[in-house]
Amino acid sequence: RMSQWISRSRVSLPTTCDGPLTPGVPGRRLVTTRTDATLAVHDLDRLAAGDHTPLVVFPAPWPRVASGVDAVAPGLDLAVFTGLHAVRAVAPDGVTRWEIPHGCWVCEERHETADEYTADPAHKHPDHGSACFGADGRTVWAHVRELGEDDDPRGESSPETWLVIDPADGTVVARAGTETYAAGSHHVPHPDPAVMGLAVGEGQDGAPALWGRLADGVLHVERLPDDDRILLAAGPGGRTFLTRGHEQGQELTVHRTSDHVVVGTVLADRLEPADPAARWGFRCGLVDDRTLVAETSEHGYGAADVRHWLIDVETLDVRGPIRYPVAAGPHPIGLGDGTWLTMSSRGQDVSVWRLPAP
Numbered sequence: 523r524m525s526q527w528i529s530r531s532r533v534s535l536p537t538t539c540d541g542p543l544t545p546g547v548p549g550r551r552l553v554t555t556r557t558d559a560t561l562a563v564h565d566l567d568r569l570a571a572g573d574h575t576p577l578v579v580f581p582a583p584w585p586r587v588a589s590g591v592d593a594v595a596p597g598l599d600l601a602v603f604t605g606l607h608a609v610r611a612v613a614p615d616g617v618t619r620w621e622i623p624h625g626c627w628v629c630e631e632r633h634e635t636a637d638e639y640t641a642d643p644a645h646k647h648p649d650h651g652s653a654c655f656g657a658d659g660r661t662v663w664a665h666v667r668e669l670g671e672d673d674d675p676r677g678e679s680s681p682e683t684w685l686v687i688d689p690a691d692g693t694v695v696a697r698a699g700t701e702t703y704a705a706g707s708h709h710v711p712h713p714d715p716a717v718m719g720l721a722v723g724e725g726q727d728g729a730p731a732l733w734g735r736l737a738d739g740v741l742h743v744e745r746l747p748d749d750d751r752i753l754l755a756a757g758p759g760g761r762t763f764l765t766r767g768h769e770q771g772q773e774l775t776v777h778r779t780s781d782h783v784v785v786g787t788v789l790a791d792r793l794e795p796a797d798p799a800a801r802w803g804f805r806c807g808l809v810d811d812r813t814l815v816a817e818t819s820e821h822g823y824g825a826a827d828v829r830h831w832l833i834d835v836e837t838l839d840v841r842g843p844i845r846y847p848v849a850a851g852p853h854p855i856g857l858g859d860g861t862w863l864t865m866s867s868r869g870q871d872v873s874v875w876r877l878p879a880p
Contacts, residue, residue: 528844528846528875528876528877528878529875529876529878530846530847530848530873530874530875530876531570531873531874531876532570532871532872532873532874533566533569533570533871533872533874534569534574534871534872535555535564535569535574535871535872536574543555543855543863543865543872544556544855545807545855545856545857546563546564546594547594547595547596547598548596548657548711548858549858551565551566551567551857551859551861552564552565552566552577553566553855553863553872554592554594556582556586556589556592557582557586558582558585558586558587559581559582559585560579560580560581560582561579561580561582561592561594561601561603562576562578562579562580563576563577563578563579563594563598564576564577565577566857566863566872566874569872570874577598578598578614579614580594580601580612580613580614580616581612581616582603582612583603583605583610583612583618583636584603584605584606584636584640585636585640587640587646587648588605588606588636588639588640588645588648589603589604589605589606589650590604590605590627590650590651590652590653590706590707591604591650591651591652591653591654591707591708591709592604592653593653593654593655593662593709594655595655595659595689596655596658596659597659598614599613599614600612600613600619600689602653602655602662602664602689603653604650604651604652604653604664604665604666605636606626606627606628606633606636606639606645606648606650607623607624607625607626607627607632607633607636607639608621608622608623608624608633609621609622609624609651609653609662609664609666609685609687610622611662611689611692619691619692620691620692621692622664622666622685622687622692622694624666624667624668624669624683625666625667625668625669626639626645626667627648627649627650627651627667628644628645628648628649629644629645630667630668630669630681631669632669649667649704649705649706650704650706650707651664651665651666651667651682651704651706651707652664652665652706652707652708652709652720653665653709654709654711654718655689655711656711656715656716656718657711657712657713657714657715658715659689660688660689660715661686661687661688661689661695661715661736662685662686662687662688662689663684663685663686663687663709663718663720663734664684664685664687665682665683665684665685665700665704665707665709665720665722666682666683666685667681667682667683667704668681668682668683681702681703682699682700682701682702682703682704682722683697683698683699683700684697684698684699684700684720684732684734684741684743685697686734686736686741695736695739696736696739696740696741697741698734698741698742698743700720700722700730700732700743701730701745702722702724702730702732703724703727704722704723704724705723705724705725706722706723707720707721707722707723708720708721709721710753710754710755710756710763711756712756712760713756713759713760714760716735716736716737717733717734717735717736717760718733718734719731719732719733719734719753719756719763720732720733720734720753721752721753721754723752724749727749728749728750728768729749729750729751729752729753729768730745730746730749731745731746731749731751731752731753731765732744732745732746732753733763733779744782746765746782749768750767750768750769751765751766751767751768751775752765752766752767752768752804753765754766754774754804754805754806755806755807755808755814756779757776757779757808757835758808758811758812758835758836759811760779761778761779762776762777762778762779762785762835763776763777763779764776764777764806764814764835765777766802766803766804767802770801771790771801771802772789772790772791772800772801772802773787773788773789773790773802774787774788774789774790774802774806774816774833775787775788776835776838785838786838787838788833788838788840790802790818793818793831793840793842793843795843797818797827797829799820799827800818800819800820800827800829801818801819801820802816802817802818803816803817803818803819803852803853805817805853805854805855806854806856807854807855807856807857807858807862808835808856808858809832809856809857809858809860809861809862809877810858810859810860810877811858812834812835812836813832813833813834813835813877814832814833814834814835814856815830815831815832815833815854815856815862816830816831816833816854817829817830817831817852817853817854818831819852828850828851828852829842829843829844830842830843830844830846830850830854830864831843831844832844844875846864846873846875848866848873849866850864850865850866850873851864851865851866853865860876860877861874861875861876861877862874862875863875
């Protein structure tokens with residue numbers, strides 16, 4: 523039983539945290555939480571000691587409902603917020619370092635401020651983009667909506683664009699059309715700072731998965747065929763990457779990064795104990811340099827029949843399901859140092875699980 527050899531420590535988040543818990547800077551034991559007013563970075567070891575003081579807090583320029591997926595610089599000196607109408611970089615003191623306007627994710631029009639649409643019912647459930655810092659912190663990658671065709675001076679035919687930005691001053695150093703129609707997106711960081719993954723959700727229409735490489739000021743984009751794989755994570759050392767089947771969600775697939783060839787697949791409904799309704803979730807993460815933590819549940823989302831699994835991403839051996847001594851919610855978060863996180867159903871208690879020492 524896995525509960526005999528995993529160990530647990532417990533931390534509590536501040537009661538003011540009502541937003542999602544996400545991993546912080548890669549390689550550090552940090553998590554971020556988002557409220558309508560702030561984006562806060564917390565140190566897990568400090569939380570475990572009972573100190574709820576964040577390492578840094580960034581004032582949010584717009585509420586969560588008007589935001590996509592935000593990003594924090596490795597140096598914790600800058601946060602990049604993705605809004606409905608702009609990408610904005612904010613310092614901890616609230617000063618805007620730079621802003622890049624783009625077409626609204628709802629109406630494609632240009633807005634000057636969020637005040638123009640926050641009271642509009644049509645903007646209550648918007649599509650959204652995302653941002654992510656490159657591995658060395660010297661670039662920001664952002665997925666944005668272009669302006670309406672009549673307003674776009676470049677005459678771009680693609681409705682959406684992938685930008686590579688210099689975080690120092692907001693200069694766009696490279697751009698490429700994605701030829702996507704996103705309901706939402708998230709970035710998949712890669713250990714090579716010149717490489718980034720982008721997962722785009724188009725609802726029932728598909729799930730384009732893109733890999734971008736910045737070379738000599740040009741952004742080269744490769745797209746997985748068929749738009750039927752959801753990009754989840756880069757594997758150890760960036761040698762592989764993982765996808766989930768879009769339509770059925772039964773397949774967790776490992777691909778070779780160099781040519782995207784499938785290395786192997788783990789089928790959710792073939793795991794033991796068997797569950798014909800099991801589907802892989804939309805999140806997974808690396809526990810260490812070869813171990814993945816992933817979840818299955820009924821239909822692949824929600825909190826019904828959630829189970830977590832540890833998988834060797836080199837051999838695809840499955841060690842699981844994990845039998846936790848306490849209830850664990852969905853969406854495990856791998857930290858890469860031999861530990862992973864789960865949250866309680868009420869959202870304030872976080873369990874930190876650790877693999878045994880070799």
